Amino acid sequence: MGILEVKNVNKRFGGLQALGDVNLSVAENSVHAIIGPNGAGKSTLLNCLVGKLIPDTGSVMFDGQSVLGRTPYEINQMGISRVFQTPEIFGDLTVMENMMIPCFAKRDGAFRLHAIAPTDDEKEIVEKAERMLEDMNMAGKRHMPAASMSRGDKRRLEIGMCLAQEPRLLLLDEPTAGMARADTNNTIDLLKQIKDERDITIAIIEHDMHVVFSLAERITVLAQGTPLVEDTPDNIKGHPKVREAYLGETA
């Protein structure tokens, strides 16, 4: 039994079958990659996991509990964090403030009204945020407005914010899309470090095969909304069906 169990999920957009009978099992503390050509339904699948979309049929279980019908913030509170294709951070706030928000969310839950004591007096939160920024190698940037950072730094901050919540499952949607080579390599190193140091399960959607083969322990190939194969990276590399799905698209 994996930490994430997706069973017979179907999703239609009008006449388009975006997901057809998707079954997926992600083992605890593994790195699982989902690859597939453009329009294969990867993002749609991910949106079904985090409450942004509701599948037409099927079930999505996280740690034995169904996520269907819950709002994104409830699912997040269950222990699933998500990194977006374009970094979603609080651009108007400083890096430090960005990092404090998930720390509050972890400690206080979805809502708590503490409106009088200054934020800086929350020693426990400040310390944790500082520690996370150091882990992310961004301590020197703590007073910068988050929007003014480079794309690579924004991604790093976003990943750090997700980790500050100590999630059990981290979902990443094309974390290196549009990044320069150096930033991509930094991100790979960061994710490797995360997987070595923490008890965390990572599911990653990625086009860049270099990233996929550096990180993944298992790979699921999705094409036209249906999983073609699921296997280890070595077996996937030479798999004829995979070549066909990719080359068939591009050729």
Place this chain on the structure above:
Amino acid sequence: MLGLNKKDFSLLLVVAALTLFAPFILNPFPEGSGMAQFNAGYPDLMQRFVIFGIFAIGFNILLGLTGYLSFGHAAFLGVGSYSAVWMFKLLSMNVIPAILLAVVVSGLFALVIGFISLRRSGIYFSILTLAFAQMSFNLAYSVLTPITNGETGLQLTLNDPRVLGQSATADGSIPVTSLFGLEMRSTFEMTLGPWLFQFNAGYYLCALILLLSFYLSIRIFRSPFGLMLRAIKSNQTRLNYTGLNARPYTLAAFVISGMYAGLAGALMASMDPLAGAERMQWTASGEVVLMTILGGAGTLIGPVLGAGFIKYFENIFSKINDTVLHGWFEFMPDGLENLIVGILHPFIGKGWHLTLGLLFMLVVIFLPGGLVEGGQRIAKLFRRKKPDDAGDNAQSTPAE
């Protein structure tokens, strides 16, 4: 100090000094001089400055922090006024129970309207609040006449019970509002040479409440709650995927700002015990939006500046008429004098709205941060002359 950092504490001190010495600061011109008409240091107007300051400070907690633009906050102002006047009619002329009831009732009212309006965001939220406020206005004007006294407005009469006070004074007139016996209208006048300064009890009560409101708003701005509100304005998607529920935060901000509006309404009624439906009209809601944006939404001091600026314009600038202008340009040849007065005519007196509108446009286009940004730019010009000062500390506090 008082749980504030040094910068915020000095800001609070500045505001305290300004309100304390307002009777002097606003009356710079000697009585009887040509400029005396620009004096704003009379009780009635000073009260309005601080009351609208309180209204705008509260509004800024919603607009400045969460970015939700309400077009219906005058409804809470009106509700506050009605509640206060009812307290004067039924209980006593003491302003404290009136203020307390007004804050509670407007808070409850804001809870209901906010709960419904906050199901939507952006323009739909604004329209919903506008609709609710217009509904309240029309109800107050007609259907709810037994409570609001409709068109005439709610007033005190000699037949009011006032169970803890008296229905009429010994000489048969309606009693006046007071704070445990200190009459709100009582004014101490001080003559210094040609200058006349007026110190009014009502004004100082309002000023004290303004300071408390301002202090509370600084605490909210700097608290984790304030941080969450700014996060809502910045990126709701990230907030949702960080396990936080935006709705209770925005609702709390909405209710708090509604209570500030109710407080302002109660103070209006405490200074002059009557309440009319026109206080709830959409123009009144629009005014507080202008004040907040003109002064600088999301800044601490901006709304107070904006409120003072607009009220000064409304009451003082509107008094400049053609005769005054002719007086100013007397030294010119007649033809030129008439030409200049003719050009300026549409912008003065009753035309003050036009001038204010133009100023508002200029501020929004060139100073999106409002008057506060203007002030900061000027301060920067001066600071640039000193080496090694700009740079890193400029960015550390986004909300000033």
